[in-house]
Structures are given as structure tokens and as C-alpha cells.
Amino acid sequence: MTEATTDISGLTLLGHHAQAPASPEAAVLERVPNPHPGVQYLVRFAAPEFTSLCPMTGQPDFAHLVIDYIPQDWLVESKSLKLYLGAFRNHGAFHEACTVSIARRLVETLSPHWLRIGGYWYPRGGIPIDVFYQTGQAPAGVWVPDQGVQPYRGRG
Template sequence: MGKVNVDHSKYRDIRFDIQDESAIMTDILETIPYEYPGKDVEVEIPTSEFTSVCPWSGLPDFAEITITFVPDRYLIEMKSLKYYLTSYRNVGIYQEHATRRILEEVVAVIQPKWMKVEALWNPRGGLGTRVTAEYNDQD
């Protein structure tokens, strides 16, 4: 069986339109008061619907994201979080940077005692990625 030569040059200039990070709607994040200050609870918010795009190719990246935190005075308002996460949909951003950015922006809004954002990115080309970013107000 001989080697087959395939001309892949037709793919060279293909790029899908992507948005830059200014499309991320950080200002939409809202809080609600945590009514039990001093009484710790752990809140876990999972979603399997997160998507952004590769900044190089514009191809979609899908992730299961879990945001876990111990509130101090505020909780995140869920509708605002949903809109915020959805605003990443067409943004070209590396997986590691998206995970870290989500942590930093949600921390800035709710000021928790502790937070972890874990993203399990779907495999592409046989390689998946798990990215974990963590914040502790004692650091």
C-alpha cells in the first residue's frame, strides 16, 4: 500500500471570526447578600455548558467548569453568572487563561473566604486538559 499525498493547503487560511476578551461581560456579575456571616458553607456551582474558542484557530473549546467557594458576605447571583460565562462563547482565549480569569473576576465581585475554579476541557486531538485555579483570602 503506497503513501497517499493529500493537499491540505486549502485549510491554511481558514479562520473563524473570534471576539477579543473585551467581549467578556464582567460588569454583568451581581451579588446577593449571604445572610449567615460567620457560619461557613461550601457552595459548588457546576456547569457543563462552557465554551470559548481557540485564539489561534477559532475552533470551539468546551469545558465542564465547577466553581466552589466559601462565602464571606456575598453570594454570586446565578443569572448574572450564567450571562457572564456565556459571554466567553466566541472569545479567543487559551484554556488556562480562561480558567484563571473566571477565578479572578468572580473573586473580585463576591470577595469569598476561599474559591476554586476547576475546568475540565474536552479532548482535542486526543489531549484533554484539567485546569485548577484557587484563591484563599489568607494568602
């Protein structure tokens, strides 16, 4: 590896104490150089305990998020992603708004070859709402496994 791929000097969160962001908009989402920029491979993050608030009732909503992307020049720094996702804990937004805004922020920050997110939301009002977004077709030749989250089955 070259020095450029291991340089983390510009990061403000990794290795430092960081306060929880007040909102997703205030959260800092950091990136690091991709150590394999000429190779297409998949990166997956799973957040099985994602929470946000219902914008109408203020009650908590829970989801299992799976984020898959094929990096180009940048990788998302995982501590900043964790803090960004945690910033939704006190954020009121519908499932669709949370899921798609996370995807769009990652695309804006990373400019990946490809990205998809599966938001597997637990029932609200007795109805599970799953939200899926992707930037287009995955490049040929890259292994993109199933996200592995079972559909909600209730007590059945």
C-alpha cells in the same frame, strides 16, 4: 432573615430581560448579600457545557467547569453568572486564560473566604487540558466534596 438579606432592588439582570454580553469583560457580574455571613458553608456551581473559542483556530472548545466557594459577605447572583459564563462562547482564549480569569473575576466581585475552580476541558488536538485554581487552603471544618468530574478516558 432581615430586609437587607432579601433586598434585590439593585440587581439589573434578575427578573429582567437581558441581552447576552458581547464579551466577558463587558458582562455584568452581580452579587447579593449572604443570608448567613457568620456561617462558613460551601456554594457550588457546575457548568457542564461551558464553551469558548480557540484563539488560534477559532474552533469551539468545551469544558465542564466546577466552581466552589465559601462566601463571606456576598453570593454571586446566578443569572449574572450564567450570562458571564455565556459571554465566553465567542471569546478567543486558551483554557488556562478562561479558567483563571473566571476565578479571579469572582474573587474580585465577592471577596470570598475561599474559592476554587476546576476546568475540565475536552481534548484539543488529542490532549485534554484540565486547569485548576484556588485561593489557598479551604478553612478547616467546612465540608468540601470532591468535584466529581471524572478524568478524560477517551474510548478506553
